[in-house]
Amino acid sequence: MQTAQAAPPAGPGSAGTHRTRRTAVIAVAVVALLAAAPLVLGVYQVTTMTRMLAFAVLVLSVDLLTGVTGLPTLGQAAYFGVGAYTAALVGIHVTADAVVQVVAALAAGSAAAAVTGWVAVRARGIVFLMLTLAIGESVHQVADTWSAVGAGNGLAGMPPISLFGAPIPVAGIVYWWILAVALAVFAAVSLVARSPYGRTLRGIRDNEPRMRALGYRPALAGYGVFCLAGGVAGVGGALWVAQTRFVSPGDLGFEVAALALLSVVIGGSGSLWGPCLGAALVLLVRDNLSAYVGGHGPLLLGVLFIAVVFVMPRGLARVSFRRGKEGRT
Numbered sequence: 025m026q027t028a029q030a031a032p033p034a035g036p037g038s039a040g041t042h043r044t045r046r047t048a049v050i051a052v053a054v055v056a057l058l059a060a061a062p063l064v065l066g067v068y069q070v071t072t073m074t075r076m077l078a079f080a081v082l083v084l085s086v087d088l089l090t091g092v093t094g095l096p097t098l099g100q101a102a103y104f105g106v107g108a109y110t111a112a113l114v115g116i117h118v119t120a121d122a123v124v125q126v127v128a129a130l131a132a133g134s135a136a137a138a139v140t141g142w143v144a145v146r147a148r149g150i151v152f153l154m155l156t157l158a159i160g161e162s163v164h165q166v167a168d169t170w171s172a173v174g175a176g177n178g179l180a181g182m183p184p185i186s187l188f189g190a191p192i193p194v195a196g197i198v199y200w201w202i203l204a205v206a207l208a209v210f211a212a213v214s215l216v217a218r219s220p221y222g223r224t225l226r227g228i229r230d231n232e233p234r235m236r237a238l239g240y241r242p243a244l245a246g247y248g249v250f251c252l253a254g255g256v257a258g259v260g261g262a263l264w265v266a267q268t269r270f271v272s273p274g275d276l277g278f279e280v281a282a283l284a285l286l287s288v289v290i291g292g293s294g295s296l297w298g299p300c301l302g303a304a305l306v307l308l309v310r311d312n313l314s315a316y317v318g319g320h321g322p323l324l325l326g327v328l329f330i331a332v333v334f335v336m337p338r339g340l341a342r343v344s345f346r347r348g349k350e351g352r353t
Contacts, residue, residue: 055207058203059203061073062195062196062197062200063196070195070196071199071267072307072311072312073199074202074267075264075268076307076308077199077202077206077263078202078206078260078267079260079283079284079287079306079307080206080303081205081206081209081263082257082260082261082264083284083287083288083291083299083302083303084213084256084296084300085103085253085256085257085260086100086253086257086285086288086299087288087291087294087295087299088249088256089249090285090293091288091292091293091294091299092217092222092226092229092249092294093225093228093229093246093249094230095152095246095250096149096153096285097153097156097281097285098153098281098282098285099144099155099157099158099159100156100253100257101160101164101275101276101277101278101281102159102160102163102164102276103136103137103253103255104257104260104261104275104276104280105163105261105271105273105275105276106133106136106163106258106261106276107130107132107133107257107260107262108262108264108265108271108275108276109167109173109261109265109271110129110132110133110261110262111125111126111128111129111261111262111265111266112179112182112269112270113173113179114128115182115183115265115269116179116183120183120184120185120186120191121185121186121189122187122266123187126205126262129258129261130255130258131258133254133256133257133258133259133261134251134254134255135254136163136258137251137253137254137257138254141250141251141254142247143155144156144159144250145246145247145250146243148232160278160281161278164273164278167273167276168273174272176273178271178272179270179271179272182269183269185201185266198266198267202266209259209260210296210297210300213296216249216252221245221248224245225245225246228242228245228246261275283306283310286302286306286325286329287299287302288302289302289329289333290302290306290328290329290332290339291303291305291341292338292339292340292341293338295339295341297341298339298340298341299339299341302340306325309325309328310322310325
């Protein structure tokens with residue numbers, strides 16, 4: 025008589041597959057909700073979400089340096105502004121085609137990062153932070169004094185963007201375009217972060233002397249990701265100006281750089297999607313909730329930052345992961 029044998033316990037591979045499926049389902053649901061926003065929300069809410077998406081692309085570039093590579097930066101607003109000004113100039117003087125503007129902003133942001141980053145990536149820690157701050161303030165000063173880009177008055181008069189030759193002044197369609205580009209950028213950055221190159225960057229972040237002893241060149245790898253992050257920030261600037269149709273020196277000042285870094289800290293450094301959530305939260309507090317507290321948005325952001333540091337020191341993105349891990353032990 026044969027005895028029934030118990031089924032073998034599920035191995036770690038099945039648990040990983042389950043987590044992957046759950047992550048995919050959540051991602052599809054989030055994208056579906058974002059895509060449906062213009063169908064159920066008003067123009068003001070859609071416009072607010074459009075700015076959040078553009079700002080989230082800038083925050084992704086900051087997280088690529090700060091979270092993945094371990095290079096905290098206050099200079100990405102410079103490349104964000106370079107992309108915004110480039111897209112606006114292309115829109116005013118060349119073409120209103122949104123694709124051309126994004127490609128031009130990508131190239132301009134990458135080129136600006138290539139010119140300024142070779143010296144910066146050789147530094148680490150507070151020195152790197154201060155160098156990027158100096159780069160950002162220098163670019164801000166150029167924008168504030170250069171008459172070709174409107175100087176302190178900013179650059180206005182950009183026509184509505186167009187796709188396939190047709191202008192799209194409707195806020196909902198502009199939102200869908202910016203959502204599509206933001207998702208494409210997120211996917212590209214995720215691929216880079218999960219690639220062998222991304223693992224090299226994390227290795228440099230965690231133990232640079234060991235990576236150097238293994239034959240890697242940290243300065244070269246850092247320079248490559250610095251240029252990539254500059255291009256990503258430039259795309260964010262193009263998306264921002266596609267909605268506002270106006271760009272000023274304030275769009276690449278210290279406040280924008282600080283808010284981007286704050287978003288990374290609040291969302292969870294290195295998680296990619298967490299900083300995007302942090303970007304939405306920061307803009308929501310600054311631009312919307314500020315009106316309900318007498319214009320004290322910066323104070324509210326400061327309180328939020330302190331609360332996150334003490335209650336969730338690893339950011340919003342790490343909360344569910346930590347709870348899930350504790351539940352399995």
